Amino acid sequence: MKLGVPKEPEGETRVGIVPSSMKKLSRAGFEVYIEEGAGLAANYHDQEYKDAGAHIVSRKDALACENLVCIRFPGTDGIGEGTNLACVSDPFRHPEYVKACMEANITLLSMDMIPRRLSRAQSMDVNSSQDNLAGYKAVLLGAAAVPKGIPMMTTSAGTIRPAKVVIMGSGVAGLQAIATAKRLGAIVFASDVRKSAAEQIESVGGRFIEVDGMDDFEDESGYAKPLTPEFIQKVNDTVCGVAADADIIVTTARIFGRPAPITVPSSAVANFKSGAVVVDMNADVGGNCEDTVQGEVTTTENGVIIVGTSNLPGTLANTASMLYSNNLTTFFTSLVDKESGNVVISEDDDILVGAPEGSDFYVNGMGGVLICKDGTIHPKQTRLAGGVE
Numbered sequence: 001m002k003l004g005v006p007k008e009p010e011g012e013t014r015v016g017i018v019p020s021s022m023k024k025l026s027r028a029g030f031e032v033y034i035e036e037g038a039g040l041a042a043n044y045h046d047q048e049y050k051d052a053g054a055h056i057v058s059r060k061d062a063l064a065c066e067n068l069v070c071i072r073f074p075g076t077d078g079i080g081e082g083t084n085l086a087c088v089s090d091p092f093r094h095p096e097y098v099k100a101c102m103e104a105n106i107t108l109l110s111m112d113m114i115p116r117r118l119s120r121a122q123s124m125d126v127n128s129s130q131d132n133l134a135g136y137k138a139v140l141l142g143a144a145a146v147p148k149g150i151p152m153m154t155t156s157a158g159t160i161r162p163a164k165v166v167i168m169g170s171g172v173a174g175l176q177a178i179a180t181a182k183r184l185g186a187i188v189f190a191s192d193v194r195k196s197a198a199e200q201i202e203s204v205g206g207r208f209i210e211v212d213g214m215d216d217f218e219d220e221s222g223y224a225k226p227l228t229p230e231f232i233q234k235v236n237d238t239v240c241g242v243a244a245d246a247d248i249i250v251t252t253a254r255i256f257g258r259p260a261p262i263t264v265p266s267s268a269v270a271n272f273k274s275g276a277v278v279v280d281m282n283a284d285v286g287g288n289c290e291d292t293v294q295g296e297v298t299t300t301e302n303g304v305i306i307v308g309t310s311n312l313p314g315t316l317a318n319t320a321s322m323l324y325s326n327n328l329t330t331f332f333t334s335l336v337d338k339e340s341g342n343v344v345i346s347e348d349d350d351i352l353v354g355a356p357e358g359s360d361f362y363v364n365g366m367g368g369v370l371i372c373k374d375g376t377i378h379p380k381q382t383r384l385a386g387g388v389e
Helices: 019-027 046-052 059-063 095-103 119-124 126-145 172-183 197-203 229-245 312-334
Strands: 002-005 031-035 055-057 067-072 084-088 107-110 153-155 158-160 164-168 187-191 248-251 277-280 297-299 305-307 361-364 369-372
Touching: 002 059, 019 031, 019 046, 019 312, 031 046, 031 059, 046 055, 067 312, 084 312, 095 107, 119 312, 126 172, 126 248, 126 277, 126 305, 126 312, 164 172, 164 229, 172 187, 172 197, 172 248, 187 229
Parallel strands: 002 031, 002 067, 031 055, 067 084, 084 107, 164 187, 164 248, 248 277, 277 305
Antiparallel strands: 153 158, 297 305, 361 369
8 A cells, every 4th residue: 555645835844744653554554655855844854764664756656646644735636536635624614625525536534523532533633633732832932922931930139920821712722731831830820611621721730710600511522512602702701801911811712614713802902911922823714813913923002912823733843743643644554454455444434434314414524524425515514523513
């Protein structure tokens, strides 16, 4: 079996497979073909791949493999019919990618749609591995930008009070952000619409921001349920009130297939103290802060610094690539049929495909995009596990 790893487009520093994954892939029966220079931006050199047993080839030859591993969707040009393409395609935001693959007879395996509620899928969950790093880096960016120290310091010249950090949201990224800020010595407050998150927040050193009238807004898969606009406003007002005297505010709210919700409006930023730093983890999808400029660090009239850095995992390309490669290696080796020795896309695999009983569609693209049984995309694309239409 041939596994191709093309070089990522300009601006993406990660690579789909790293040399340390070669042994496991080889044992499973894969020959790996790496486009020349594909790993350089992540500090993985061609010679390292060669030493691990990979073939260094042209882009054309990498794309000609029957299995492809990427970070970003590479388009369909140069990819043959019947190819299995695994990448982060964000199909709710880019349904045109799904359509292009269907028209080209390419099987699109969108790794961001892994149903992480399944225990055996957790080691394949690229969202968790990459969000974890993003939460860590967000706090470091905030600490680098804020004009004061983070931990409490007692010196001969006086005592320095610890910084106050507010983390808005406590999913994978949020929990890592809380833990990182706590390790740096900050006093950390964190919010979430899931009441059950309070225990998780406190377990990593944060203080839970409770909102009056909060219920347990969590569905059976562990995602937050849709909330009324009124309650969302109440949550945001409460958290922004706590953040008014904070030194660093990190926003983490992201919704599949939609622009990022505004959790820090301009009116809240106007009340933040001068020198405070807002790190917006969702600048690439519109931003949680109303004043965020994607890809830039800006300063408001009242002196608030807003960090709109995109692709935070890509700023830790070496580590992020290693974790992504581990996810992809576990995923692809799980698809190998022991009898035939080939990759098999089975409709019996609940990680890949599910069909609700009595329905007229398949849940495809890693449990996310609905494909009608006549081959068209379902008109109402729904993330069943996430409660977001």
